[in-house]
Amino acid sequence: MVEPRLSRGLRDLLPDTMLARQRMIDTIRGVYELYGFSPLDTPAIEYLDVLSGSAGEDAQQQIFQVTNPEGEALGLRFDLTVPLSRVVSQYPDMVFPFRRYQVSSVWRADKPEPGRYRQFTQFDLDSVGAESDVADTEILAAMCDTLDALKVGPYIVRFSSRRILNLVLDYAGIAHDGGPAVFRILDKLDKIGLDKVKLELTTGYRDESGAPIAGLGLSSDQVEKIERFLGIKGASRGEVLKQLRALFANVENAQEEIDVIERISSHLESLGYGSDRVAVDLTIARGLAYYTGPVFEANLLDAPQFGSVFAGGRYDDLVKRFTGRSIPATGASIGVDRLLAALIELGRIEQPKTTSQVLVTAMDGGLMSEYLAITYELRRAGIRTEIHVGAPKRLGKQIQRADRLDIPYVVIMGSDEAQRGVVTVKEMIVGREKAADVGSHEEWKAGRFGQQEIARTDLVKTLRQLLGQ
RNA sequence: GCUGGCGUAGCUCAGUCGGUUAGAGCGCCUGAUUGUGGAUCAGGAGGUCGCAGGUUCGAUUCCCGCCGCCAGUACCA
Numbered sequence: 207m208v209e210p211r212l213s214r215g216l217r218d219l220l221p222d223t224m225l226a227r228q229r230m231i232d233t234i235r236g237v238y239e240l241y242g243f244s245p246l247d248t249p250a251i252e253y254l255d256v257l258s259g260s261a262g263e264d265a266q267q268q269i270f271q272v273t274n275p276e277g278e279a280l281g282l283r284f285d286l287t288v289p290l291s292r293v294v295s296q297y298p299d300m301v302f303p304f305r306r307y308q309v310s311s312v313w314r315a316d317k318p319e320p321g322r323y324r325q326f327t328q329f330d331l332d333s334v335g336a337e338s339d340v341a342d343t344e345i346l347a348a349m350c351d352t353l354d355a356l357k358v359g360p361y362i363v364r365f366s367s368r369r370i371l372n373l374v375l376d377y378a379g380i381a382h383d384g385g386p387a388v389f390r391i392l393d394k395l396d397k398i399g400l401d402k403v404k405l406e407l408t409t410g411y412r413d414e415s416g417a418p419i420a421g422l423g424l425s426s427d428q429v430e431k432i433e434r435f436l437g438i439k440g441a442s443r444g445e446v447l448k449q450l451r452a453l454f455a456n457v458e459n460a461q462e463e464i465d466v467i468e469r470i471s472s473h474l475e476s477l478g479y480g481s482d483r484v485a486v487d488l489t490i491a492r493g494l495a496y497y498t499g500p501v502f503e504a505n506l507l508d509a510p511q512f513g514s515v516f517a518g519g520r521y522d523d524l525v526k527r528f529t530g531r532s533i534p535a536t537g538a539s540i541g542v543d544r545l546l547a548a549l550i551e552l553g554r555i556e557q558p559k560t561t562s563q564v565l566v567t568a569m570d571g572g573l574m575s576e577y578l579a580i581t582y583e584l585r586r587a588g589i590r591t592e593i594h595v596g597a598p599k600r601l602g603k604q605i606q607r608a609d610r611l612d613i614p615y616v617v618i619m620g621s622d623e624a625q626r627g628v629v630t631v632k633e634m635i636v637g638r639e640k641a642a643d644v645g646s647h648e649e650w651k652a653g654r655f656g657q658q659e660i661a662r663t664d665l666v667k668t669l670r671q672l673l674g675q
Numbered sequence: 676g677c678u679g680g681c682g683u684a685g686c687u688c689a690g691u692c693g694g695u696u697a698g699a700g701c702g703c704c705u706g707a708u709u710g711u712g713g714a715u716c717a718g719g720a721g722g723u724c725g726c727a728g729g730u731u732c733g734a735u736u737c738c739c740g741c742c743g744c745c746a747g748u749a750c751c752a
Contacts (some may be wrong), residue, residue, distance in 0.1 A: 214743075258752095268751070284752070316751060317676080390750095419748085495752060569710065601710045609712040620710060634712075641713035651711055 215316070215324030222557045227546050230356060230555060231309055231329065234540065237352045238307040238331050241344065246306040248289040250313075254279040256292055270313045270324075282313035286330045286539065287496075287524065294334045294535075295528030302335030302533075309542065321512065321547055331518075332537025334525070339466055341536050342500045342520060343473040349504050349516050349538055350479055356545075357554055360507040364487035365470070368497045368519070369463045370450070377457050378431040380424070386495060387422060388432075393491040395436065403436075404429055438488055442481040443471040450488065470500065498522045502538055512548040516540045560611040561590050563673060567604045568594040569620045576624060580617060580665065587666045589673065608634055615669060618657075629665055632657045633672065 212218070219227065251272055258269060258281070270282040283289050286308050294304055309329040318324055331348055333341040346363060353361045371392075375385055391406045398406075405411040407429050410421030424432075435453060440446040447468055454460035467486060474484055492501045499520030506515060518538025525533040549555040566581045568574060577593055584591040592613070594604050601618070608616045618630040636656025644650045660668050 288752080314751070317749095320745095322751090567711095600708080602708075602712070605712050607712095616711090618710075622710090630710095632711080637712060644713070645715090647708075647714075650713065651708075654711075657711085 213324075215318035215322075217323060217325075222559050223546070225559075225561070226550065226555045226557045227542065230546055230549065231542065233355050234329050234352055235307070235309070237348060237355050240351075241305075241331075241348050243305045243307045243331055246290070246293065246308045247310065248283070248286075248293060248308070250282055250311065251280045252283055252289060252292070254281045257281045257283060257288055268314045268316060270315050283310075284314050285312055286310060286328050287332070287521065287537070290330070290332055290334065291524045291535070292528060294533065295525055303341070304334040305332070305336075306334075307331050321544055323543065326544075327542035329540040329542050330537060331539075332535060334535040334537075335533055336536060337534040339469045339500075340473065341534075343470050343477075345518060345536055345538050346470065346474060346484055346502055347477060347479055349502060350483055352540070353504060353506075353516070356549065358506050358508075358545075358549065359552065359554060361483065361504055362507060363484045363502060363504040363516075364490050365467075365484065365500055365502045366486065366488050366490050367463065367467055367500045368492075369499055370467070370488060371491060373454055373457050373460050373463060374432065374435050377435070377454060377460075378424075378428045380428060384422070388424075389491040391422070392432075392436070392489060395489045400433070400436065404433065407432065436489055443475075443484070443486040444481075446486045446488070447471065467500070492517065492519060496521045496524050500536070506548055506552075508552055509548040512544055512551075514541075515545040515548060558612065560592075560613060562592045562611065562613045563589055564591040564615045564617060564669060565604070565608045565613045566591060566593045566617045567601060567619075568598075569601055569604075569618065570624075571598060573619065573621065573624055576619070580619070580629070580662075583666060584617075584669065587670065588675070589666070589669055605632070605634075609638075615672060617665070619662075623659070627662050628659050629662050630657050630659050631665070631668055631672070 251274075254269070254271065269284055272280040272282060274280055290306065290308070294300060294302075307330060309327065311325050311327050313325050315324060316322065331345065333344070346365060349363050350361075353363075371389055372382060372385060374380075375382055375388070380388060388407070391403055394406075395403050402411065406419060406421055407424045408421050408426070409423070410419050438446055438449045438453065440449060447464055451461065451464055454464070471486065474480075487503075490501060490503050492503065497519040499522065501519035502517060503514045504516035506512060516538060518536070520534070520536040522532050522534045524535065525531070546555070550557065564584055566577050566584070568577050581591050581593040594607075605616055607613070612634075614634055616632040616634060618632060619628075623629055632654075633656035637653070640653065640655050641650075644653060658668075
């Protein structure tokens with residue numbers, strides 16, 4: 207015997223989760239297609255060097271490695287952006303800008319944590335070959351439209367730019383190769399607070415468990431400048447940018463970089479995406495090394511514990527690895543599983559247990575072909591119907607299935623009804639509402655709650671009415 | 676990866692200061708009801724006490740290792 211089990215960080219998605227998830231994915235796809243993006247799929251497995259070129263050694267440890275029968279080193283993709291950059295490099299005849307969406311599983315050999323799995327699904331939207339800030343504007347707007355379509359409740363999309371962060375390095379007099387380490391700390395601002403960020407930038411500290419956190423050893427003058435930058439806050443995007451212009455008045459190239467953000471902001475403004483839901487937030491950095499320009503991040507205000515559920519940015523150099531030429535690109539990615547978990551937690555998505563709308567019970571073995579006929583009559587009328595296919599069972603057991611799976615209607619026909627040319631339609635919700643008021647089981651059975659007897663010929667019509675179709 | 680805690684039925688947990696047959700609640704199955712979900716009642720199934728080794732006459736209990744889970748921390752392209 208083999209113990210049925212899954213390797214850590216992997217999980218099954220049972221029907222109730224899948225039905226909610228498919229609904230969510232359909233909604234997202236609808237928005238992406240409204241924007242005129244087209245689908246792409248790529249293999250789960252890629253050559254290891256194709257995947258890992260953009261990553262350091264640390265990152266490579268996070269790749270699940272695979273070998274093919276020919277003994278070549280392969281790996282499971284860890285995101286959808288790297289395969290996309292391979293695709294656009296491999297098909298030079300493609301029509302650019304290439305605007306694609308992709309919803310697929312990715313794998314990371316991380317330590318699993320609540321809400322974090324080793325296999326998870328991303329839903330990406332990217333424009334490759336799109337240099338203009340219109341492309342970035344579209345991505346930000348699509349993020350808003352998607353979150354609206356999903357009815358997630360209040361949310362905030364925040365954006366900044368990698369280039370602005372590089373300006374901070376200049377402003378504070380920090381070498382650019384020290385950037386990633388600084389950005390990684392700034393990215394934690396929300397989580398650990400300003401005081402600890404300052405300590406990490408300077409001397410480091412010991413956390414509650416006594417573990418040492420290394421510091422970067424920046425000077426107090428440098429930290430003060432970073433703090434001044436992080437302190438920029440405003441009620442609107444315009445106000446934030448105004449303060450930023452003042453702070454960087456003497457930093458070379460700063461005004462041009464701020465112009466880029468300003469243009470995106472004013473496009474958004476004229477389209478009705480106001481500062482209440484799309485903010486310029488200079489503290490977002492994104493851990494990713496490959497971003498080169500604007501970066502985006504969206505959070506749900508009612509479920510902040512889920513972190514960013516939708517994020518992305520501009521990555522103009524990723525394709526260069528394959529072609530030697532830069533192709534400008536920008537996009538964003540939804541953490542499907544994380545967003546779904548948030549929607550379920552917030553009760554903003556239904557989790558049906560089945561697709562069935564009607565259960566046709568089988569009471570009399572001699573009428574089986576009649577039950578099948580009824581079932582197909584309903585199916586051909588577009589009503590999602592299942593028929594009792596298990597071992598012969600008492601009617602109560604069959605109805606119990608409808609109760610447990612939330613199948614709203616049950617069709618009952620015994621030999622008596624068959625002879626008279628009628629069927630009984632039972633509306634399950636009625637009994638559920640009466641259950642608390644009924645004492646004895648005799649009374650419960652005799653109640654025949656929610657049942658009506660109708661002519662067999664009226665079955666489709668009646669169910670259509672009940673279902674509101 | 677590091678530090679600490681915890682692994683007993685499908686779930687939540689009790690218990691064994693090392694000793695005959697390891698329990699409860701919930702859930703599940705069957706019946707009371709060969710044509711009706713809920714409630715109630717009666718009965719039933721389900722455990723190599725995480726895995727392997729050691730100590731012992733005897734280990735689910737004590738010791739060691741491994742695996743898994745949880746919390747914190749690091750990392751997260």
